[in-house]
Amino acid sequence: MDCKLELPSMVTASAVRISSLFSSSGVTSFHPPHQPEVSTGVISLSIPNISYRGLLRSPAAGRRDFLRGIAMASVLLIKSSDSKAREVEVGSYLPLFSSDPSFVLFRASPSDTPALRAGNVQPYEFILPPSWKQTRVANILSGNYCQPKCAEPWVEVKFEDEKQGKVQVVASPLIRLTNKPNATIEDIGSPEKVIASLGPFVTGNTYDSDELLETSIEKHGNQTYYSYVLETPYALTGSHNLAKATAKGSTVVLFVASANDKQWPASQETLKAMVDSFQI
Structure with missing residues (x-):
């Protein structure tokens, strides 16, 4: 399955972090693009070949897990950025x-x-x-x-x-x-x-x-x-x-x-x- 996700530009997509989140949310594999497609104000990620664990999972459930993983990744990246800023003299x-x-x-x-x-x-x-x-x-x-x-x-x-x-x-x-x-x-x-x-x-x-x-x-x-x-x-x-x-x-x-x-x-x-x- 291929899908395209629009993320705010402040979230610099980290393939490693997002991949680990997908694994815990029911997504067994994640193949990031070689290069994000950048447009004005957003970062576009084309994310192909996502397979789901279990034959009985519905497409709707899979999409919910997918979006939940992206939301979690966004929060982690934003918190990481704030934490780093607070450490600067x-x-x-x-x-x-x-x-x-x-x-x-x-x-x-x-x-x-x-x-x-x-x-x-x-x-x-x-x-x-x-x-x-x-x-x-x-x-x-x-x-x-x-x-x-x-x-x-x-x-x-x-x-x-x-x-x-x-x-x-x-x-x-x-x-x-x-x-x-x-x-x-x-x-x-x-x-x-x-x-x-x-x-x-x-x-x-x-x-x-x-x-x-x-x-x-x-x-x-x-x-x-x-x-x-x-x-x-x-x-x-x-x-x-x-x-x-x-x-x-x-x-x-x-x-x-x-x-x-x-x-x-x-x-x-x-x-x-x-x-x-x-x-x-």
Whole structure:
């Protein structure tokens, strides 16, 4: 039997992996083409000579097993690609920070997140040690499912280092904090009022005003930022958290740096430098 399968171009067909999946799904032999036929946006595979185990299997059952095997192969290949991406240190692809070459500069662009592509978040930037790695944001947290109109906050990007801690950018619709369109962070209220609303997105669970140790206000051009130092013994993100918040357009953007008790003594200055560098 000959059949032709259209796969998304992101799935680079591996004959060995697909063959092993077919064997476990009732397909006893698989003869891949010598060369995939590539068309715009898809990879076309002509797959001839597929024989099925058992004389009593119906053609419909065979087709189901065949398609199940292809779906499984796609998932494995995509997961393999994501896993490899998470292992790459940012210093291997981000430019050095000109003011301090011990850091690299991450400058977000529309290709990085759904919210940036939708125009709900303006490009932002911050510095990172070159040994840090970007981690994948789960789809349910990324805002990918609700752009361009999200009712709840979402995570833009995440980076971490096992020895130093982690950072993330959280975006929240402005309407959750104020009814005034295009409000500045000052329009929303004091630093204490803003962190009372956004605190759970710093800690990952709950926020208590007693956990706030220090606040400060700084300006860069026309943009105002609120900065925070928090000691959060019950936080999921870590017992030490630094945060910086600002508002622009229809969104409040929060940059959070977190560390546990073991990481904090050696990494606190690095984390502070990263938070200080954040701007939008």
